[in-house]
Amino acid sequence: MTPKDEYGGALSGASVLVIDDEPGMRHFLTKILEPRVKRVAEAASPAEATRVLDEAHFDVVILDNIMPGGTGLAWVTEQRRKGFFADTILITAYADLETAIAALRAGVSDFVLKPFRANQILGAVARTLDRKNLRRDNALLRRELYAGSAPGQLLGTSAALGKVRTLLAKLSSLPTPVLFTGESGTGKELAARQLHLLSDRAEKPFVAVNCAAISPDRTVRELFGAVEGDSRLKPGLLLLADGGTLFLDEVAQMPESLQAALLRVLEDQKIRPEGAEREIPLNLRFLFATNADLDRAVAEGRFRADLYHRITVMRIEMPPLRDRSEDIVELAALFLAQFQTALGMPGLELNDEVLLNLRRYAWPGNVRELKNMIERSVILGSFPEEFAGQGDVTGVEAIENLDLVMQRHILHVLDSCDGNRAEAARRLGVSRKTIDRKVSAWSD
Incomplete structure (x- = not known):
């Protein structure tokens, strides 16, 4: 497996700034990173790096420690006070304890000793990005869990x-x-x-x-x-x-x-x-x-x-639920299945009367009200009085039966017309007699 195959996915989308006073080292790092990351920029000195950072944000900074005009660690420490937050990889030929302690204090993410191979620096960048993304994902996950x-x-x-x-x-x-x-x-x-x-x-x-x-x-x-x-x-x-x-x-x-x-x-x-x-x-x-x-x-x-x-x-x-009432049955069935699984409390079923009552209700609280009602019903083991019913057809048949689908739709339209059958017939594109016949059959 080539370094590109191994690290390409981990590095894609990242932006990297390379800071080194040696042109050969900048060229080497840019050459191995460019095919794998979204963007690479170079700086030949800490002063130039500061100007680059004023214009753009980088996910990772690869920083040489010993440079004319000051050390990389001194530069990182100064930049932290300005709001520098990119993860930093320090490259150095001197791995003494004092440098290691100073790097930790400066918040350096990783340490790569010179001379190094391409896979070593690629591995360091991949590890740094993985840690960075994990911190972000954990922060967002904690926030979502806290907010419910x-x-x-x-x-x-x-x-x-x-x-x-x-x-x-x-x-x-x-x-x-x-x-x-x-x-x-x-x-x-x-x-x-x-x-x-x-x-x-x-x-x-x-x-x-x-x-x-x-x-x-x-x-x-x-x-x-x-x-x-x-x-x-x-x-x-x-x-x-x-x-x-x-x-x-x-x-x-x-x-x-x-x-x-x-x-x-x-x-x-x-x-x-x-x-x-x-x-x-x-x-x-x-x-x-x-x-x-x-x-x-x-x-x-x-x-x-x-x-x-x-x-x-x-x-x-976003349309209110009363304007998309044909979705009520699908939503109710989904919420019922979700809450029965999540709460471990099966036993409640949707029947044709319950579905009809759900469809004819105005739902002023929209989908949130429907979801809350279903959750409450699963916990209590029964639907509220205004939705309860002893229907003869349950489960998938109650949801998909064509006659029941038609009944729910026609009665909903009648409700929206305040019972005016002529207006309901006009909206449905059928004759008044058809409405009368259907309603009479459902009343028997």
Whole structure:
């Protein structure tokens, strides 16, 4: 197996800065890294490296220790105070204890002794990236577990949801910001996750932030990060999402200070952590969501007009469950199976009467209300009174039987017409007599 085959997957997508005063060493490192990583840059001195870092972010820095004008370790220590956070690999011909201790104090990730072979430096870079990604993934996983959030699925075959899927597919390859609107519980975050998974950022993080849940005095630290007492950077959520997608929910409740800061990030794609001297370039796609009237918020001065225009380039309106009622049965069946497995409490079944009652209910809380009701029913062992029923048909047959599907659909349309059979017939494209005959048969 060649070094490229062995390390290519681990290194792909990474950006590396090589700092060495010897042109031959820079050329050697660039030659072995260039086919395997996304981007390689070179610097011949610490001063040049500082200028390069002011313009771009790197995942890994490969740093020679002994150079004219100062040591690599002294340079790293200085850069930490400015907000330097890339993982660093030190290359040196001198492996004394004093250098090793100084490297640990400076936060160096790995140590490679000269002379070295190509596979040694490639292995060091791969290990460094693996540790970096593991730290990021653990931080995001802990956050998701603490928040009780999970990826979930965007389920349903209704025409209303089909329009949403078509828009997601059209926007997936673009960097354009997207605003998801709609009532609470309609699946705005699920749709945003779906857009992320359809994009070329799918292998990178998706980070969801509830703007209403961030304390104003913690905004900078939580979103932008901070340089802490030992001159190390604690990354914020924007940095953890770098390369991927940042989803900002409840944007209408964003504090004014955060609105101003976010506008600058959108314009410059850079952040400055608290206590850092240097701005950090980012590569992010921004998605937003709200169930509030943003136009009204702008008119009332509660939301910045300039930010409003930046985040509303494209809007996707998530349909309420009552407008995609044909999806209710599929969703109920899925949630029932999920909760019975997760809670280890089988025994509850969907029958034709229960499904009819579910279909005819308005669901003001949308999909979230349906999901919560199913979970509660599994725990209690029965459906609430308004949904319960002693139907004769259960399971798959109750879900897929064509006559029952037709009954649920016609009665739902009748409900939406307040019982007006003529209007229901018009919407369904059938005669009034057909409606009368069907309703009469179901009443017998």
